[in-house]
Amino acid sequence: MADSEATLTAHEPELKHHFDDSAQQLESSTLGMWVFLVTEVMFFGGMFGAYTVYRNLYREAFASTSHFMNVTIGAANTGVLICSSFTMALAVRSAQLGQKKALIAFLILTLILGCVFLSLKYVEYHEKWADHHVPGPGFQYADPRYFRQAQILFFLYFAMTGMHAIHMIVGAGLLTTLIVMAARDRFSAAWYTPVEMIGLYWHFVDIVWIFLFPLLYLIGHT
């Protein structure tokens, strides 16, 4: 009994028994995370497909709704998300180097930028709500020709940016968990897998926005 306990504690504390070494363990985590991200790619891909189909079916309606997209907030949010991806990359780097203070600082900065994004999203949604551009019984549209088609396009706008915002909220929760874990000294230069995995998730959410921004805000303006 004492013998087996001795062999169990002989390796690094964070290395699970079914892995050869920590490199293999990290490799498995990275691969697993990417499999999850691929399912997310397919999920958002379906919505991008629906968007493209309707954009081509109702070109004139799309051109008229695109004037109601707030390009300034959209562009500002793109900048905010790129900044947050940068701070997230630096957080992972700090974790690799075992710099606890820098790790916590960059994670908090990333969380703040995520909250700035969501706040700007709120301002934008409120604008749409005040203009009666939310699809449903209260929907009003300046051009009566596109009353029905414009609702489909605003629905797609809310579905796509809404799903993206939900991913941001989940990401903010995950970042909070990371900050608490980092403050409790759970990470070291030898083990920081959650920081790296949630970093991958955060960058993925950034990529979704990189495609949402030009498609929803920029195209069809002129």
Place this chain on the structure above:
Amino acid sequence: MNHQVVSVKVYAAVFCALLALTITTVALSKLDLGEYNFIAAMTIAVIKATLVVMFFMDVRHASSMTKLFVGAGLFWLAIMLVFLLSDYLSRGWLPGLRWL
């Protein structure tokens, strides 16, 4: 861990490139380039996404297995979008046939 730590310079350069590309795509959207507006916007988006995947997500240092999975994901996405659009966009090309 077998990770090589990427220098801050590399991350900062990618960050600046992403911001510059965002400004470029907004500026290009103000010009009337016809169909090229869409092509330019999507080209810039793909470049930005590639920068994030390769540098921030560090796929360039990932194992071949991870790269294979990333590539397979993109390939399946391409199958979905190409087959979907080859149906919808080609409707109405043949005279006399109207499904929608």
